[in-house]
Every structure is written in C-alpha cells, then in structure tokens.
Amino acid sequence: MTVLESLIESSAAGDRAAFGALYDAAAPQLFGLAMRILKRRDWAEDVLQEAMISAWRNAGDYRRDLGSAKAWLTVILRNRALDRLRREAAARLGDAGDGVPEVADPAPSALDLAASGEDGRRLRTCIEQLEEVQKRAILLAYFDGLTHEQLASRLASPLGTVKSWIRRGLQRLKGCLEP
Amino acid sequence: MSTTEGTGAEMGDERDQRAAEYVLGTLAGPERDAFEAELGRDAALRRAVAAWSLRLQPLADSVAPVAPPRPLRTRVMDGIPDKPEIAPEWHFNFRRWLAWTLGASALAGVVAALAVFLFMPRQPELGGYAMLHDTAGSNAVVVFQTDKNRQDMVIYASVPGAGSDRDYELWLLPPAGKKPISLGVFKPGEREERPLAQDAAQYIKSGVNFAVSVEPAGGSPSGAPTGPVVYGGIFHPPGE
Numbered sequence: 001m002t003v004l005e006s007l008i009e010s011s012a013a014g015d016r017a018a019f020g021a022l023y024d025a026a027a028p029q030l031f032g033l034a035m036r037i038l039k040r041r042d043w044a045e046d047v048l049q050e051a052m053i054s055a056w057r058n059a060g061d062y063r064r065d066l067g068s069a070k071a072w073l074t075v076i077l078r079n080r081a082l083d084r085l086r087r088e089a090a091a092r093l094g095d096a097g098d099g100v101p102e103v104a105d106p107a108p109s110a111l112d113l114a115a116s117g118e119d120g121r122r123l124r125t126c127i128e129q130l131e132e133v134q135k136r137a138i139l140l141a142y143f144d145g146l147t148h149e150q151l152a153s154r155l156a157s158p159l160g161t162v163k164s165w166i167r168r169g170l171q172r173l174k175g176c177l178e179p
Numbered sequence: 180m181s182t183t184e185g186t187g188a189e190m191g192d193e194r195d196q197r198a199a200e201y202v203l204g205t206l207a208g209p210e211r212d213a214f215e216a217e218l219g220r221d222a223a224l225r226r227a228v229a230a231w232s233l234r235l236q237p238l239a240d241s242v243a244p245v246a247p248p249r250p251l252r253t254r255v256m257d258g259i260p261d262k263p264e265i266a267p268e269w270h271f272n273f274r275r276w277l278a279w280t281l282g283a284s285a286l287a288g289v290v291a292a293l294a295v296f297l298f299m300p301r302q303p304e305l306g307g308y309a310m311l312h313d314t315a316g317s318n319a320v321v322v323f324q325t326d327k328n329r330q331d332m333v334i335y336a337s338v339p340g341a342g343s344d345r346d347y348e349l350w351l352l353p354p355a356g357k358k359p360i361s362l363g364v365f366k367p368g369e370r371e372e373r374p375l376a377q378d379a380a381q382y383i384k385s386g387v388n389f390a391v392s393v394e395p396a397g398g399s400p401s402g403a404p405t406g407p408v409v410y411g412g413i414f415h416p417p418g419e
Contacts, residue, residue, distance in 0.1 A: 003320050003337030006370050010335075017308050017417070019259065021322045021335075023252055024310055028244035036242045048247055049255050056259040067229040071236045075202065075228070078239075082204045120237035138203065142238050147207045170199040171192075177234055 004069035005062075012059035019056055026070070027052065030077045037081040037145050047084050051077040078145075085145045126176035134169030137162060198227035202235055309389045311412035321391055321410050323349065323362075329380035331372060338367045338410070344396045350404055351379045352388040359390070364398045387414045 004025060010018030027048060034044035034051075054076050062072055127135055137155065140146045148166070152159045200206045201214050218224050306327040313319055322335040334349065341347045346364040353360065360379045365371055375383075392399070393406035 003322065003335050006335050006337075007322070010370065014261075016256070016259070017324050018322075018335075020252075020256060020417075021308055021310060021324070023255060025320065027247050027252070029239070029242070031247040032242045032245040033239050035245055045247065045251055049251060049258065052255045053258045066226060067233045068236070070240075071229070071232040074236060074239045075232050078204055082207075086207060117237070117240070119233075120240060123234070123237040139238075141203050141205050142235065143242075145204055148205055151205075166200065166203070166205060167196055170196065170203065173234065174195075174199070 004073075005064050008055070008059050008062045008069050008072070009064075011056055012062065019059075022055075023052055026073055029070075030073060033074065033077060034081050036143055037078065038085060043084055043088070044081075047077065047080045051080045054080065082145045086147070089150075122177060123173075126173050129176060130169050130172055131165075133157075134165045134172070137165045138169050138173075141166065194224060195227050198224060199231045202228060202231040306383070307385075307414055307416040309412045309414040311389055311391055311410035313410055319410070321347075321349070321365075321412075323389055323412075323414075325375055325383060329375055329377075329383055332362065332375040333370060333372045334365045335370050336365055336367050340367055341393050345393050345406070346396050346398060347391050347409075348394045348398050348404070350390045350392065351382055352390055353382040354387070357382075359404055361398065361402065362389075364394065383414055385414060385416050388412075389414065 004022065007018045007022035007025065011022060030051065031044060031048050034047045035041065038044045038047065051073070055073055058076070062069065066072075127138070130138070133155070137151050140151060140154065146154060148159060148163055151166075152162045155162060157165075197206065197214055201211065201218075206214055218228065306325045306329060308322060308324040311321040311323065319338040320336075321338060322333075324333040324335075325331065336347070338347070347367070348364045349362040350359040351362055360376060360382070362376055362379060363373065389412055390404070390408045391410040392404040392408045394404070395406075399405050
C-alpha cells in the first residue's frame with residue numbers, strides 16, 4: 001500500500017490535507033490495536049492522538065527503504081500504548097496494586113490471527129511452530145504489553161526462564177521467516 | 180564512514196535480539212531509553228528495528244479495526260503544529276546518510292530526498308480532499324485533493340493496474356442531472372499534481388461525489404464514463 005508512504009512524505013513537507021488523509025486511512029487499524037493493548041477506550045483515544053501527532057512531527061524521519069509506512073506507524077503507536085500502560089501500572093503500584101494489569105488471559109489460542117495476506121500466513125505458520133510457552137510469552141508481550149517481570153508473574157516462571165523463552169522464540173521466528 | 184553497515188542477519192546476535200525485543204515491547208525503562216539513544220546513532224540498528232517491525236506487522240494487522248470517535252480527528256488536526264519540525268532533523272539525517280552510504284542505491288535515495296526538499300511544491304491553502312474506495316473493502320484507494328482557490332489538484336493512487344490498453348479516469352459527479360466532468364486520466368502509483376479542470380471547480384463542495392472508471396487508454400472517447408466505475412467517494416472540505 002504505497003499511498004501511506006506518499007502521504008507520510010507529503011506530511012513531512014507540511015501538507016496538512018495529506019496528513020488528514022493519512023489519519024483517515026490509518027487511524028481505524030491503529031485505534032483497534034490501541035484498544036487491544038490498553039483495553040480502555042479513553043486511554044486508547046489519548047494514545048492514538050499522541051501517536052498521530054508524533055507521526056506528524058517525525059514524518060521527516062520516515063524512510064521508504066527502511067520499510068512500510070504501516071509498520072512505522074505501528075511502532076509509534078505501540079510505543080505510546082506501552083508507555084501509557086506502564087505509567088498506569090506504576091500509578092496502581094503506588095496505590096498498592098500489584099502492577100500487573102488485570103486482563104483475561106487471552107492465551108491467544110493457536111492464534112485467532114485472522115492472518116491475512118501472504119506475510120500474515122507465513123508469520124502464523126511460524127508462530128504455530130514455536131513451543132507453547134514461547135508463543136504465549138511473545139503474544140502476551142505483543143498484544144497485552146506485558147514486560148518481562150509481568151510475564152514472569154503471569155506465567156509463574158522465573159524471570160530468566162521467561163527471558164530465554166522470548167529470546168529463543170524470536171530467534172526461531174526469524175529463522176522460520178527467512179530460511 | 181566506518182559506521183557499522185549490514186542487515187540484521189550480519190549483525191551481532193545480541194544487538195539484533197535487542198532490536199527484536201524493542202519492537203516486541205519487552206525492553207522497558209532504562210533499557211529502552213538506552214536502546215533508543217543508540218538507535219539515533221546507529222544505522223544498522225535502525226535497519227534491524229525496521230526489519231523486525233515488518234516481521235511482526237501481521238500481528239498488528241490481525242486486530243480488527245475500530246473507528247475512532249469523530250472528534251478525535253479534529254483534536255489531532257488541531258494538535259499538529261503548522262510547520263512540521265523536519266528541517267533540522269532532515270539535515271541531521273542527511274549527514275548521517277552521507278556517512279553511511281556510498282552505494283549507488285543510497286545515492287539515489289539522497290538525490291530523491293534532495294529533490295523532495297528542493298522542489299517541494301509551494302503550499303497553497305488547502306481546499307479539502309476526497310478518498311475513493313472500491314466496494315469490496317480492499318486497501319486500494321485514490322485520494323483527490325485541491326487547494327482553496329480550486330486552481331490545482333493532486334491525485335494519489337494506490338490501486339492495481341487498470342489492465343492493458345486501459346486507463347483510470349477520474350470524474351466529478353455534479354448534482355441534479357448534470358453530466359459527469361472528467362478530471363483526467365491517471366496512473367496507479369505516485370502522487371500527480373496538475374491544474375484542476377475549471378468547469379469542475381464550481382461543483383467542488385462538501386459531499387459532492389467523485390468516481391473513477393476504467394476507460395480505453397487515453398481516456399473516455401465520448402467525454403462521458405464508458406467503462407465500469409471502480410472507485411468512489413465524497414469530497415470533504417478542510418476540517419470535515
């Protein structure tokens with residue numbers, strides 16, 4: 001989808017209408033992802049707003065040769081969402097909570113990945129080949145924003161073990177995607 | 180000139196690993212801050228992050244889109260400063276590029292960026308846009324945009340080819356029984372900027388319809404759409 005790339009480049013040149021069109025094209029997917037990670041509509045709205053404003057400010061950093069515009073926007077959105085999640089968790093910790101977000105364990109069973117497209121099917125196939133614990137840890141980190149510590153608590157396993165699940169899981173994914 | 184080159188594959192496992200964890204989101208706190216600081220200085224690390232963000236993108240794509248509330252768009256559009264803060268950053272990147280790049284493809288990138296920078300179109304006041312989609316819900320999209328004085332128009336088209344010996348033609352559909360007005364043929368791909376047909380200008384108002392039809396190469400021979408209409412959408416003035 002090259003239109004997003006063009007729209008980001010025009011935004012970098014100060015074209016507000018192009019940025020408006022970029023918002024229209026990208027916001028629903030980004031908002032869906034923010035809702036998935038944050039599970040709260042008000043937080044998701046804040047985060048989408050911050051992420052889009054950040055995209056406008058940093059549009060000049062975007063490089064086509066470094067990958068798709070969609071992936072660039074996703075990284076911005078997720079970083080903002082994870083920041084928010086961790087700020088809120090820290091605040092709750094201050095209020096004597098345990099800092100681990102209360103989310104239903106999605107155990108994204110064999111992935112409800114509505115994996116569409118060639119890339120989606122390949123990633124799904126590769127994720128299915130991971131060990132169950134590796135898969136769970138990676139998906140909980142991606143979709144629920146859990147840190148290593150939170151994962152250790154959620155999966156009732158030592159921190160070092162969780163870290164190595166993630167590390168080996170990611171290595172296997174990479175090897176599987178690029179044989 | 181000696182900055183580390185290479186893709187994730189050639190890169191140390193440990194650094195590629197941290198790039199992966201950065202994209203996954205498990206790097207937190209000071210670890211993440213340190214990584215981001217390094218990212219600003221290290222082109223190979225930026226490439227590794229980009230590669231990981233592409234690998235994991237299908238996860239993001241698997242989440243169902245949710246329409247954000249309408250006022251959020253206004254808040255975002257009101258929240259962006261008038262001039263994007265790109266110039267200093269751009270110079271910074273340019274120096275970095277020169278530092279890491281010697282190959283022909285990289286040189287082409289520099290030339291393209293220079294072209295964008297030096298020949299940046301003047302920025303007339305914006306007069307609104309239309310996004311044209313198909314009815315199948317595909318990603319294909321045609322964006323039409325015009326300036327406030329309705330002098331020029333810009334078309335961005337991210338659509339498949341129209342077929343051999345076929346062209347896409349953009350039409351404005353005036354209200355109440357008037358004939359469609361051709362805004363010309365266009366090719367899929369990049370941004371095209373050209374003068375706006377002046378007989379169309381008077382009709383470009385909130386909610387007016389635009390359509391794209393598939394026509395013989397060079398455009399409709401009759402001056403009216405002859406082929407199937409494949410994309411459509413309505414015009415939004417600024418702020419709507």
